[in-house]
Amino acid sequence: MVLIISKKTEPVKSKTLKKNKVNIITLGCSKNLVDSEVLSGQLAANDIPVVHESSKKDHNIVVVNTCGFIDKAKEESINTILEQLELKERGKLDKVYVTGCLSERYRGDLAKEINDVDAWFGTMELPLILKELQADYKAELLGERMLATPKHYAYLKISEGCNRTCSFCAIPLMRGGHVSKTIEEVVNEAKGLVKMGVKEIMLIAQELTYYGLDIYKKRALADLLKHLSDVPGLHWIRLHYAYPSKFPMEVLDVMRERENICNYLDMPLQHVTDRMLKAMKRQMDKQEMTDLLDAVRDRLPGICLRTTLIAGFPGETRDDVEELKAFLEQQRFDRVGVFTYSHEENTSAHDLEDNVPAEEKEARAQEIMELQQEISYEKNQERIGQTLKVLVDKKESGRYLGRTEFDSVDVDNEVIINTDRPLKPGEFVHVKIEKAYDFDLEGSLVTVS
Missing domain, CATH: 2.40.50.140 (Nucleic acid-binding proteins)
Known part of the structure; x- marks a missing residue:
């Protein structure tokens, strides 16, 4: 964790004597966004005015919901905290609170380095945040929230945490082990979203396909999809973050049978060469990955496949990059995203030498995306006339x-x-x-x- 130097400031007078108004700033992924929406809903139920990423500057309290996933996200989170503290120092804000993944992971160090934050909270401390804001946690609001997205679509988190042991990933350190919501909870939340005008929900979790193992003792994503697709008024259901190892193939049958489940699957592969997959602890090899993709396309012809990849993992060579590019040429994914590797403390990959220079990581990521850009253009050309x-x-x-x-x-x-x-x-x-x-x-x- 990079040390941050923050100057101490003297106490300032309150910006206003009017009723508190809270502005929530969300950084990172859609899972963080859902957490912010839940917090907003709880505050609103307590008659505390709340906005999300407001530019009106008519609020006096800020809650920064941070991301701690990779170095760039950490830097953005810290810069945002410092920007809000500067506003506080100038008398524009009364309080600045910090929550989310970065706070969960580093709050001890951060509290020493940035001493003007009024309080730090972890990822699972919603009741404590509400208490600090003089609000009561309302258990009856479980699943209800104030949307920060346009009202016609929303993210729906079906579980929290992750039991996977990918060597590069610090998410289990920040979110804990996998905990599924019940099917009834998820369906009720979906019904509530539809009543609010939502037509599309995007199912999210740290790992969708693990859903249900903890409470139903089996992979229950297919069962969940059947119940969700029966919700009246729900036009599109979209699947994000489906781990490829031990993928439950019955999910594809439900997708094929139900018209309101989008013919879309987000399956992060991270890499394709056997040596990189083994070093990343991805629990499958290239041939198994290829067989899975073939099976998915066989059961769902025309499916849109999205994946994400990591460039510059420790030990990655030019041969690994070339094999990855050849794989992309062969598989022709519809959508691809690329991250550069971030060397994260307390992950097993942190024991490896981070031996690919930052500039080379960026160059490899750009190289991969330029190839995908060509593939995307060619696939889009096929849509003309449709x-x-x-x-x-x-x-x-x-x-x-x-x-x-x-x-x-x-x-x-x-x-x-x-x-x-x-x-x-x-x-x-x-x-x-x-x-x-x-x-x-x-x-x-x-x-x-």
């Missing part, structure tokens, strides 16, 4: 932007919709694709669903 169902997300710079079932929020392609007709976010439309770019499509409105 009419696709699109969920309208927003209007930006005078143009409507939406997504197909093959695209998740923020990380995947968008569809530019050409029309003179007014559209509303959350509407489903049909668009005839006329142009294709590296990572986006463009077409004309045909019909509104």
Whole structure:
């Protein structure tokens, strides 16, 4: 953990004597966003005004929900904390609180280095945060939250923590072991989201396919999907973070049978060479990975496969990179994201020599993404002339932007919709694709669903 030098400040007068208003700033992944939404819902139920990442500056309390996943995320979290403390020093804020993964993992060190934060909280300390904010934890609100996303889509966390032992990953240190919600809890939360206007839910967890092992003594993701797909008004269900080892194939059968489950699967592979997979402790080899991908495509022809990869893991050679690129050429994933390796304390990979220079890590990541850019462009060209169902997300710079079932929020392609007709976010439309770019499509409105 890099030491941070923070100057001490003298106590300042309160910004205001008016009722407290809390602004929550969320960093990191969608799982953090859900935690912030739950906190917002609890505060609102206590009649405490709350906003998410507000730019109006009419709040007097800030809660920074931090990420501690990799070095860049840690740096962003620390910089955000320091920015809010500067506002506090100038009398613009009364209180600054910090929660989330970085705080869970490093709060002892951080509290010594940054002594102006009013209180530090871990990832599972919601009642303590509420007590500090003079709010009561309301257990009856379990599953309810105030959405920070547009109201037509939401993330739905089905479990917390992770039991995997991937050598590069510090998430179990910050989130603990795997704990599943019950099917009833998840379904009730989904019903509540639909009542709020949500049409698409994105299932998230540290590891989706482990769902149910702790409470049902079996992998129960397929059962959960059956119940969720029966929720009236739920148009799209999307699967994120499905670990490839021991993937429950019955999930694919449910996806094929249920129309409202998107033909989309996010399956992080991280690497493909046997030596890298073994060093990463991914519990499978390249051939098993290839067989799994073949089986997925055989059961679900036309499925959109998304994966994420790590560049620059300790010991990675040019041969590993070339084999990875050849694998991408062969598999032609629809969507790919790449992280550069981050050397994390208390992970088993931290015992290895971090021997790929930062510049080389970045160069390898760029090299991989340039290849994927070509693949994405070629696959998008195949969409020209097709009419696709699109969920309208927003209007930006005078143009409507939406997504197909093959695209998740923020990380995947968008569809530019050409029309003179007014559209509303959350509407489903049909668009005839006329142009294709590296990572986006463009077409004309045909019909509104």
